[in-house]
Amino acid sequence: MSGPRVSVCMATYNGERFVRAQVASILDELQPQDELVIVDDASRDSTVRVLQGIDDPRVIVRAREVNRGYVRTFEEAISLATGDIILLSDQDDVWVPGRRELFVAALAEAEVAASNLELLDSGDPLPHPITRRPWRLRADQSAQGLRNNLRILAGVAPYYGCAMGFRRDVRERILPFPGLLTxxxxxxxxxxGNAHRTMRHIESVTIRRRIHDANASPSRPRGIGPVLKARVMLLRAWVTARSR
Structure with a gap:
């Protein structure tokens, strides 16, 4: 065994259509000492059967009998990770070759890292929600903790869990997720990461994001009521983050 051990944490729910391709792209990246920790949130389809049929000792599957939602499912997966570096993954995207090494390098100098992503079908960058121009993280904004968090509150910061990772030594401060987080x-x-100025932006694309009718993250704009409720929740979360 050489270098850090990486744990990939995935939450699944009714993901039978795409999860095998996603897992294959992850395993192609992982080293022998790494692991893929998957917690299934009481899927009603064949997701668990598909996962249990993958013959690779690095894949660890825990099937939950009661549905608790993706936030608590990711929380459980993260709590089970044993690696030095924890990377998050959705069930329906595809990893870009080199993702593991980019995050290992970034997290040698920072505690939290986030990369860019592109759309799987077209290869296009994500569109900015307002200008519709390419929406990307910039490396030179990594240390702009206050501005980055204000961008999050404004809904114009392209942070996606599927393109994020952190060091295990900050897990005890990231977990448990605040109870207010729905x-x-x-x-x-x-x-x-931004509150403690330990964020690193990776400008490279490391994920090809699949957009479909069952994405957990909405691809269409929400009404003003849900948006305001979400912003208040994130503002409260920011206050909590600063105290950890």
Missing amino acids: ESHDLWIALF
Whole structure:
């Protein structure tokens, strides 16, 4: 065994259509000492059967009988990780070759890291929610903790859990997720990293994001009421992040 041990944490729910391709792209990246920790949130389809049929000792599957939602499912997966570096993964995207090494390098100097991503079908960058121009993280904004968190509150910071990771030695400060958090575990982690000025932006694309009708993260704009409720929740989460 050489170098850090990486744990990939995935939450699954009714993901039978795409999860095998996602797991294959992850395992192609992982080293023999690494692990893929998957917690299934009481899927009603064949997701668990598909996962249990993958013959690789690095894959650890825990099937939950009661559905608790993706935030608590990711929390459980993260709590089970044993690696030095923890990377998050959705069930339906595809990893870009080199993702593991980019995060290992970034997290040698920072506690939290986030990369860019592109759309799987087209290869296009994510569109900015307002300008529709390419929406990317910039490396030179990594240390702008206050500005980055204000961007999160404004809804214009492209932090996605599927393109994030952190060092295990900060897990005890990231977990447990605040009880008020009903969504956006990824933005909680980003708020934490920026609040403590230990965020590193990776400009490279490390994920190809699959957009489909069952994405946990909405691809369409929400109404003003849900948006305001979410912003208040994130503001409270920011206050909590600063105290940890």
